[in-house]
Amino acid sequence: MEYTNNENNCCRFRQGLVPVIVIGLSLILSAVVVSATFYKVKALENSLSVTGSAKKTVVSDSAKWILSFSRPATVSDLKDGYNQMASDLKTVKKFFQDNGIAETDLVISTIFMDEDYSYNSGYTPKRYNLRQTVELQLNDVQKITNLANNTKTIVDQGVILSPQAPEYYFTQLPQARIDLLGDAIKDARARAEKIAESGGKKVSSLKEASVGVTQVTSVNSIDVTDYGIYDTSKIDKQVTITVKATFNLK
Secondary structure (H helix, E strand, O other), X not given: OHHXXXXXXXXXXXXXXXXXXXXXXXXXXXXXXXXXXXXXXXXXXXXXXXXXXXXXXXXXXXXXEEEEEEEEEEHHHHHHHHHHHHHHHHHHHHHHHHOOOOHHXXXXXXXXXXXXXXXXXXXXXXXXXXXXXXXXXXXXXXXXXXXXXXXXXXXXXXXXEEEOOOEEEOOOHHHHXXXXXXXXXXXXXXXXXXXXXXXXXXXXXXXXXXXXEEEXXXXXXXXXXXXXXXXXXXXXXXXXXXEEEEEEEO
C-alpha cells in the first residue's frame, strides 16, 4: 500500500507541476513580446517620415493643333459631298501654306462618313456627315497659337470648320523632375527638422525616400489628382513633385 501511495503522490505532483510550467512559459513569452514591442517603438521613435514638395514654372516648347471640317450628304448626293470635301481640303491647305506651313508638316486623315441618325426617318433618305481632320505639331508654340486664332479666313470661304483648342506640352519634363528632386528633399528635411525640434530631437541622415506623382498644371492652379495631372491648355505651366522622405533622428 505504501508503494501505491507513493505512486499516487508522484502523479499528483506531476499534475500540479504542469500548470506551473505553463504559467512560467507564458510569463517568459509575454516578457519577450513586451520587450520586442518596446524596442520596436523605440526604433520607430528614432526615425521620422515627412512629405516634401518642390515646384517650378516652365514654358511649353511644343504645341499640337487639330482641326476638322465636314459636309452633310444624302445617299443620292454622296459624290457631290466628296467633291465638296476635296475643295474644302484645298482651302485648308492653302490657309496653312499662306502662313508658312509646309504640307509635309500636316497629318491629314482620310474622310470619315458617319450616319446622321437624328435626321434619318422612314420617310427621308439616309443622311451622312463627311468629315476630315488635319493635325499640326510644331515646336513654335506661338505660331500655332496665332493660327488657331485666325481661322476666320477659312470659314469665310464656306468651309464648315471645327477647330480644337491648341494643346501645349513641355518636352523637358523628365529633366525637370530630376532638377526638382533635390529641392523636394530639402523641403522635406526642413519640415522634419521643425517637427523633430518640438520633440527634443535632431534630424540625422536620410534613411529612405520615394517620389510621388508629378502634377503639371496651369500656374497657381490647385488642381491635383492621385494619378497626376497634365494640363495642356496653357503655355505657361507649373511642374510640382512630391517626395516622401524618412530621416534618422538623434
